[in-house]
Amino acid sequence: MPDILSAPVVNQVAETDAPLTSAVAPELVLCRYCDLLQHLPALQDGEEADCSRCGHELDARQRESALRPILYAMSALFMLVLTNLFPFVGMDAAGSHRDMTFLDTSAVLLDEDYPWLAVLVWLFIQAIPAICMVAIIYLKLGMFYRLPALVQVARLLYALKPWSMVDIFLMGLLVSFVKLLTHFELSLGMSFWAFCGFCLLHLRTFQVVDRHELWSRIAPPPQPVGAAEAGETGLSQQLKVCQCCTALVPLQETRCSRCGSKVRARIPSSVQKTLALLVTASILYIPANLLTMMETVSLGDSIESTIISGIVLMWADGAYPVAIVVLLASVVVPIVKILVMFWLCYLTTLPLAERSKHGTWIYPLVDWIGRWSMVDVLVVAILAALVRFDSLVGVYPGAATLVFAAVVIVTMLAAMSFDPRLLWDPSPAEMEQQRDEQRGTGEHS
Numbered sequence: 001m002p003d004i005l006s007a008p009v010v011n012q013v014a015e016t017d018a019p020l021t022s023a024v025a026p027e028l029v030l031c032r033y034c035d036l037l038q039h040l041p042a043l044q045d046g047e048e049a050d051c052s053r054c055g056h057e058l059d060a061r062q063r064e065s066a067l068r069p070i071l072y073a074m075s076a077l078f079m080l081v082l083t084n085l086f087p088f089v090g091m092d093a094a095g096s097h098r099d100m101t102f103l104d105t106s107a108v109l110l111d112e113d114y115p116w117l118a119v120l121v122w123l124f125i126q127a128i129p130a131i132c133m134v135a136i137i138y139l140k141l142g143m144f145y146r147l148p149a150l151v152q153v154a155r156l157l158y159a160l161k162p163w164s165m166v167d168i169f170l171m172g173l174l175v176s177f178v179k180l181l182t183h184f185e186l187s188l189g190m191s192f193w194a195f196c197g198f199c200l201l202h203l204r205t206f207q208v209v210d211r212h213e214l215w216s217r218i219a220p221p222p223q224p225v226g227a228a229e230a231g232e233t234g235l236s237q238q239l240k241v242c243q244c245c246t247a248l249v250p251l252q253e254t255r256c257s258r259c260g261s262k263v264r265a266r267i268p269s270s271v272q273k274t275l276a277l278l279v280t281a282s283i284l285y286i287p288a289n290l291l292t293m294m295e296t297v298s299l300g301d302s303i304e305s306t307i308i309s310g311i312v313l314m315w316a317d318g319a320y321p322v323a324i325v326v327l328l329a330s331v332v333v334p335i336v337k338i339l340v341m342f343w344l345c346y347l348t349t350l351p352l353a354e355r356s357k358h359g360t361w362i363y364p365l366v367d368w369i370g371r372w373s374m375v376d377v378l379v380v381a382i383l384a385a386l387v388r389f390d391s392l393v394g395v396y397p398g399a400a401t402l403v404f405a406a407v408v409i410v411t412m413l414a415a416m417s418f419d420p421r422l423l424w425d426p427s428p429a430e431m432e433q434q435r436d437e438q439r440g441t442g443e444h445s
Contacts, residue, residue: 028223029058029212030234030241030248033360034424037237039230054360054424059212066143066217072205073133073140079198080130087189089173089386091180096389102126102191104385105169105378109397112384117402121381124165124374129202132157132164136205143217150218151259155244158211162412165374166199171325172378176386178322179314179379184387215245219258222247235425240265270419271345277414278341284407285334292398294380296387306400307331307376330376330404337370337411341418348422351430359423367415373408377401 026039034054043049048060062068087099105125109118135157142150173192180186215221228237240249242256242263249256249263256263267273292304305313307330314323344363347355380397387395425431 027221028228028230028248029221029246030239031056031058032241032243032246033364033420035233035235035241035421036424037228037230037232037234037239056360056364060210061213062208062210065208065210065213066140068208069136069205070140072201072208073136076133076198076201076205077130077137079194079201080126080133082194083191083198084126086191086194088191088195089177089189090187091386092185092187093183093389093393096392098386098388099189100382100386102195105381108385108388109381112396114397114402117377117381117397117405120405121378124163125169125378128160129164129166129198132160133202133205135160136209139214139218154214154218155259155261158244161206162371162416164202165371165378166195166202168372168375169378170196170199171372172375172382175322175325175375175379176382178319179383180386182317182319212246215247215258218245222249222257233424235265266421266425267417267419270417270422271348273417274341274345274414277410277417278338278345281334281338281407281410281414284403284410285338288400288404288407291400291403293376293400293404294383294398295396296393297396298393304398307404326376326379329373333369333373334407334411337366337373337415340366341411341414344418344423348425349427351427352424355423360420363415363418363420363423370411370415371408373411374405377405377408 026041028037029040030037031051031054033056034051036051036053038052038058040049040059043059043061045061045063045065049058050056051058083102088102088104089100091098091100103126106118106122109115109121135153138147138153139150139157141147177186228239234240234248235251238251240251240263241247242249242259242261244261245256245259247256247258251265254262289307291306293307293310294305296303296305307326311323311327311331314326340362344359347359380395380401383395384397387393
């Protein structure tokens with residue numbers, strides 16, 4: 001095995017005046033994406049270490065790694081409080097005025113007998129983002145004070161992180177505004193600008209929190225008891241990585257000694273679970289496109305639109321950027337994600353020499369981009385909350401809204417159930433051949 005595989009690539013990701021130093025008693029880490037065991041060098045502020053085989057980040061060091069996340073998270077929570085205190089957006093139509101509050105995006109759905117959709121929207125844009133910010137503050141304060149349940153809070157944080165969608169809601173707002181400006185006069189309230197600040201601070205908080213560094217501060221990383229050789233896979237050395245806290249766990253142990261999470265060498269039946277979820281998403285995607293996504297009632301006339309007909313209508317009205325955004329988020333992204341995930345599952349069946357290495361960086365991309373399909377659901381929630389002028393004009397969510405939300409959630413679960421380390425493992429046929437060779441060698445000896 002080349003020596004380069006035993007040492008991660010160190011990149012300088014921010015300006016720092018600190019000199020580079022050589023590693024002292026380097027820590028052994030397993031890449032969560034390709035299962036390569038490597039020595040982690042001592043990093044200075046502004047540096048990150050990337051896997052030498054697949055290129056994914058192993059660790060990073062931020063300047064003032066305890067204080068900055070606390071300040072960002074506290075500022076984000078303050079902006080969220082302001083977001084809920086004042087009018088969010090105002091709209092004028094034919095002499096009538098309507099003010100929308102931030103909470104209306106879920107409250108209106110609840111009034112229209114869409115309780116599950118109302119709860120999802122509230123969780124995605126308010127509850128989960130707020131819980132994540134509070135969790136980060138608590139964990140970082142734990143670096144200064146002896147606080148209880150740090151491990152449990154950290155596990156909760158990384159379980160909820162993928163479901164925080166304030167950035168997607170902001171995109172949904174912009175799409176909704178472009179759609180409405182051609183027919184109504186909008187006024188942005190103080191809460192809108194507070195939400196923009198919350199969104200930026202929320203994203204920045206996650207940027208300055210590194211998973212490996214955070215867990216290293218909570219508890220020392222356990223190291224293998226026996227001899228372990230960097231540059232080899234963890235599976236070949238009877239080791240596995242905890243996907244929650246990145247600790248090394250002996251293969252025979254079922255739970256991580258640091259965070260208590262259940263740890264498996266590979267996600268059980270990963271490909272089968274992923275395929276089942278992808279088939280489910282594909283089936284749900286058909287009614288999501290056939291049923292009504294949104295109903296617009298104007299002066300007694302009702303216009304029902306599906307995802308495709310809504311895109312066509314926006315294009316006909318000249319709202320080309322909005323039509324393109326909705327087309328990408330609601331049509332292109334779900335279809336491409338489903339197809340790419342099917343392709344990744346197929347790659348695991350091929351011999352190692354025949355696999356495309358593009359799957360290594362494509363998987364994190366489709367895992368991240370798939371959540372953006374939720375923008376269409378949030379657009380409907382925004383329009384339903386804002387366009388409410390009694391008998392004059394009103395917007396109401398259709399049955400497809402909940403079905404399409406289910407499609408997005410199922411595809412996200414499919415990406416989570418896929419184990420990217422399978423892209424680097426021998427195929428089932430190759431593993432069977434290796435076992436046959438080992439049995440033949442044993443019988444011959």
